[in-house]
Amino acid sequence: MKIVYHPxxxxxxxxxxxxxPGRLETSVEILSKHPDYEFVEARPATxxxxxxxxxxGHIKRVKADYDSxxxxxxxxxxxxxxxxxxxxxxxxxxxxxxFGLIRPPGHHASHSSxxxxxxxxxxxxxxxxxxxxxxxxxxxxxxxxxHVGDGTIDILGHDKQFIIHNPKGQGDDAYLADxxxxxxxxxxxxxxxASAGFDQYERGWGGNLTTQxxxxxxxxxxxxxxxxxxxxxxxxxEGGYNHEDLGKNILAFCEGLRGV
Ligand SMILES: [Zn+2]
Numbered sequence: 138m139k140i141v142y143h144p145x146x147x148x149x150x151x152x153x154x155x156x157x158p159g160r161l162e163t164s165v166e167i168l169s170k171h172p173d174y175e176f177v178e179a180r181p182a183t184x185x186x187x188x189x190x191x192x193x194g195h196i197k198r199v200k201a202d203y204d205s206x207x208x209x210x211x212x213x214x215x216x217x218x219x220x221x222x223x224x225x226x227x228x229x230x231x232x233x234x235x236f237g238l239i240r241p242p243g244h245h246a247s248h249s250s251x252x253x254x255x256x257x258x259x260x261x262x263x264x265x266x267x268x269x270x271x272x273x274x275x276x277x278x279x280x281x282x283x284h285v286g287d288g289t290i291d292i293l294g295h296d297k298q299f300i301i302h303n304p305k306g307q308g309d310d311a312y313l314a315d316x317x318x319x320x321x322x323x324x325x326x327x328x329x330x331a332s333a334g335f336d337q338y339e340r341g342w343g344g345n346l347t348t349q350x351x352x353x354x355x356x357x358x359x360x361x362x363x364x365x366x367x368x369x370x371x372x373x374x375e376g377g378y379n380h381e382d383l384g385k386n387i388l389a390f391c392e393g394l395r396g397v
Contacts, residue, residue, distance in 0.1 A: 138395045139228050140168050141221040142238040143179040143214075150214040151203070154378050155242050155254035163384030164238055171388070173395070177228075179221030179239065182262060187219055189265040190258045190292045192249035199256045215241050215256040222259035222373050223266045229371035230272045230328060234359070234394045237263075237373040238387070244286030244332045244375050253284065259373050260332050261292040264299065273327040273369075274298055277361075279316065281354055282334020282375040283343040289332060300326065309350040312337075316354060320361045328369040329358050335377030335386045342378060348389045355393020363396075370394060 147165065149158040168174045187196055203211045218239040225237035243260055245253030260278065267273045278293070278301040280286040285303050293299040302319040306312035335351065337343040355372070362370035372394060377383045 138174055138391060139233065139235045140174050140176050140238050141179050141225045141228070141235060142176050143217045143221060145210070145214050145217060146238070146240050148210065148214070150211045150241070153254040155240055155376065157380075159380050160378070160383065161238065161240065163381060164387050167384035167388050168238065168391070174391070177224070179217045179224060181213070181216040182219035182223060182257070186223060186262060186266055187257055189269065190248065190261045191246075195249060202256075211256070218243065219257040219259050219262050222263040225371050225373060226263035226267050226328075226330065229330070229369050230267055232368040235371045236333070236387070236391050236394065237371070239374055242334070242375040243373070244280060244282060244289045245284070246288040247291035251288065255288060258288050258292050260286070260289055260330060263373065264293065264330060267328065268298070275326040276300070277320070277323050277326045277329045278302065278332065279304070279319070279329065279354070279358065280332035280334070280375075281316070281337065282332055283336040283345075284334070284376065286332050286375075307345065309347055309353070312346060313350060313353050313357070316357055320357060324365045326366055328366050329362055330370070331358060331372035332375045333372035333387075333390060334375035335379075335383055338377065338379055338382065338386055340379050340382060348382070348386050351386050352389040352393040355390040356396070357393075359394055359396040
């Protein structure tokens with residue numbers, strides 16, 4: 138299974154928890170050593186691709202917004218995250234699972250504003266790229282981050298071709314039941330994509346889900362994709378701030394996503 142990533146994402150590009158030093162270390166360590174995962178290097182998104190979801194002037198604001206010692210690092214990494222998201226979707230639409238090990242996250246980036254450690258709407262950009270190229274019509278977005286993906290909703294929420302679901306539920310069982318219910322209601326899509334946040338983790342900010350629950354979410358997506366949308370499924374990293382366990386949780390999700 139392909140993991141889309143770029144070495145620049147390992148560097149701390151801003152002072153938010155998402156851009157913190159060391160955040161991706163365990164993920165890179167675990168996935169790069171695992172024989173069933175292959176790293177592919179993210180490319181930067183083009184301005185045309187970014188402008189599909191964002192207002193004129195948005196890119197300029199991201200370029201001007203930095204608190205890093207390297208003044209264009211944030212812009213570079215954000216552009217790679219957006220391009221990496223599109224690459225991840227392009228792999229998945231061929232029927233092969235893929236995961237975007239990317240940062241900064243994207244689900245709090247709206248059409249003309251951003252907050253919550255996000256800059257570009259990686260997930261919206263990835264789906265809009267597929268639709269623009271005639272590869273999909275309808276998509277299901279499962280956003281299992283602790284926080285509601287207000288940016289994704291702002292950009293895609295009024296478009297009938299995109300269904301966005303943020304599951305709720307205290308504890309693994311209630312949460313997974315909500316995911317299952319939502320999947321049952323929306324079988325007629327061409328692809329399923331996850332805003333994969335790991336901040337619901339029991340030893341994370343949300344204090345809610347176990348590692349096994351992330352595996353189950355991946356597995357439910359695998360089964361859904363197999364039955365309804367020609368095996369097309371992918372995930373993009375959003376939140377998740379327990380550095381030590383992030384790699385383990387991402388691996389659990391990816392194993393489920395590839396049907397293991
Ligand atoms: Zn979050």
